[in-house]
Amino acid sequence: MSDTLPSHAPRAAAHALVMAVVTEARSLAEVQPRPFTALPPEGQARAARLAMACFRHHGRADHLLRAPLRKTPPDIVLWALRLAVVEMGAMDAPAHGVINDTVGLLNRVAPKFAGLGNAVLRRVADGLPDTWANAPAPRLPGWLRGALQNAYGNGVTVAIEAAHEITPPLDISLHGPCPDGLDGQTLPTGTRRLPAGQQVSALPGYAEGAFWVQDAASALPARWLSGHHRVLDLCAAPGGKTMQLAAMGADVTALDLSGPRLSRLRANLARTRLDAEIICADALTWTPDTPFDAVLLDAPCSATGTIRRHPELPLLKTRDGLRALRDQQARLLDRVLDPASGMVKPGGEVVYCTCSLLPSEGEDQIAAALQRHPGVRLVARPMDGVPTDWQSPDGPIRTRPDYWPEQGGIDGFYMALLATPT
Numbered sequence: 001m002s003d004t005l006p007s008h009a010p011r012a013a014a015h016a017l018v019m020a021v022v023t024e025a026r027s028l029a030e031v032q033p034r035p036f037t038a039l040p041p042e043g044q045a046r047a048a049r050l051a052m053a054c055f056r057h058h059g060r061a062d063h064l065l066r067a068p069l070r071k072t073p074p075d076i077v078l079w080a081l082r083l084a085v086v087e088m089g090a091m092d093a094p095a096h097g098v099i100n101d102t103v104g105l106l107n108r109v110a111p112k113f114a115g116l117g118n119a120v121l122r123r124v125a126d127g128l129p130d131t132w133a134n135a136p137a138p139r140l141p142g143w144l145r146g147a148l149q150n151a152y153g154n155g156v157t158v159a160i161e162a163a164h165e166i167t168p169p170l171d172i173s174l175h176g177p178c179p180d181g182l183d184g185q186t187l188p189t190g191t192r193r194l195p196a197g198q199q200v201s202a203l204p205g206y207a208e209g210a211f212w213v214q215d216a217a218s219a220l221p222a223r224w225l226s227g228h229h230r231v232l233d234l235c236a237a238p239g240g241k242t243m244q245l246a247a248m249g250a251d252v253t254a255l256d257l258s259g260p261r262l263s264r265l266r267a268n269l270a271r272t273r274l275d276a277e278i279i280c281a282d283a284l285t286w287t288p289d290t291p292f293d294a295v296l297l298d299a300p301c302s303a304t305g306t307i308r309r310h311p312e313l314p315l316l317k318t319r320d321g322l323r324a325l326r327d328q329q330a331r332l333l334d335r336v337l338d339p340a341s342g343m344v345k346p347g348g349e350v351v352y353c354t355c356s357l358l359p360s361e362g363e364d365q366i367a368a369a370l371q372r373h374p375g376v377r378l379v380a381r382p383m384d385g386v387p388t389d390w391q392s393p394d395g396p397i398r399t400r401p402d403y404w405p406e407q408g409g410i411d412g413f414y415m416a417l418l419a420t421p422t
């Protein structure tokens with residue numbers, strides 16, 4: 001931590017972030033509580049890292065808190081304690097400073113619990129680091145765990161849960177030479193991988209727009225469309241794939257339903273000095289003047305493939321939202337594949353992808369769409385750097401967080417390349 005920034009400010013901001021996520025039921029990237037926004041960028045980066053670690057490891061923290069707490073305190077206290085235990089257990093922060101700052105925080109937000117917090121945290125700190133290492137590995141919520149066990153078996157599900165406990169490296173897509181001073185390695189698929197825990201806006205080349213943040217899996221689907229001239233990026237915001245397609249030289253139209261998310265896409269294009277036509281519309285009703293050579297449909301989904309980068313997701317998602325997402329995915333696929341929508345020209349190509357681990361949002365969607373659109377066929381096109389066992393013989397690629405463990409893992413994604421009838 002820097003000399004100029006007191007340690008308690010990022011800790012208090014991390015607590016405010018966590019509380020905003022759980023009370024507003026919105027993701028970490030969406031919440032903006034005042035103690036967080038009031039910090040300089042370096043403090044915000046530290047607070048965000050703490051909050052993310054808290055969501056990633058709170059299951060282990062709960063195990064350590066169970067005996068000393070005896071009774072579950074109110075959420076505002078519990079999350080302050082979880083944050084402190086995670087910082088001491090997973091991030092090796094010295095107990096003295098963490099406990100002092102947490103007691104100070106409790107004195108402000110729940111003064112009745114400051115004494116209890118102090119006693120509980122001292123007891124937890126006494127057993128570290130062994131108790132942390134020996135705590136049982138956290139599990140995904142039952143509905144998701146069951147679905148993954150059905151799809152991949154128990155061993156793979158446990159491996160996915162273990163991958164979620166590891167802080168992922170920072171993946172970026174470059175659209176030119178790698179700026180001097182950016183360390184890391186280039187993955188076989190072309191993504192540049194940097195060590196975790198960096199303040200992105202302070203990295204060399206960020207301000208100049210030399211790169212954007214994009215997981216290695218998320219960077220794969222657009223690569224199938226290299227060489228196409230006019231490409232429609234459907235469900236485009238915040239624009240990771242739009243930037244990729246534009247950087248590949250395509251004439252891109254980026255369409256999304258959400259104005260606020262399109263503002264982020266616009267800002268991303270401005271920073272990276274890339275170009276696309278931007279349309280705010282519903283893909284289910286919008287019709288282009290001329291059909292496109294290719295369409296990329298990155299459909300809204302459960303995002304269960306991105307839990308390692310968004311560890312708060314299991315707290316926010318439930319089984320209930322899944323049916324509506326599946327219906328939406330099927331309707332979007334039908335819209336793109338229906339010749340009457342005029343979206344893709346005859347003999348054109350369509351990439352369907354989701355950042356979901358659930359076959360019901362990937363493999364099953366494509367199998368059903370092929371039944372409904374008999375002239376459409378899968379294309380089995382290999383992709384440079386993608387291990388052959390990630391791709392099925394008929395073409396689709398499935399990635400999972402337990403893949404590439406020695407390189408730091410990869411998000412879960414499903415992608416299929418389709419050709420429309422000539």
Ligand SMILES: C[S@@+](CC[C@H](N)C(=O)[O-])C[C@H]1O[C@@H](n2cnc3c(N)ncnc32)[C@H](O)[C@@H]1O
Nearest residue numbers: 235236237238239240241256257258282283298
């Ligand atoms: C998975 S995100 C897209 C991520 C984006 N492709 C990227 O790479 O940065 C899904 C997007 O679908 C958009 N969306 C959902 N329903 C839509 C619809 N009916 N028409 C257009 N966009 C829609 C959401 O606003 C959201 O931005």
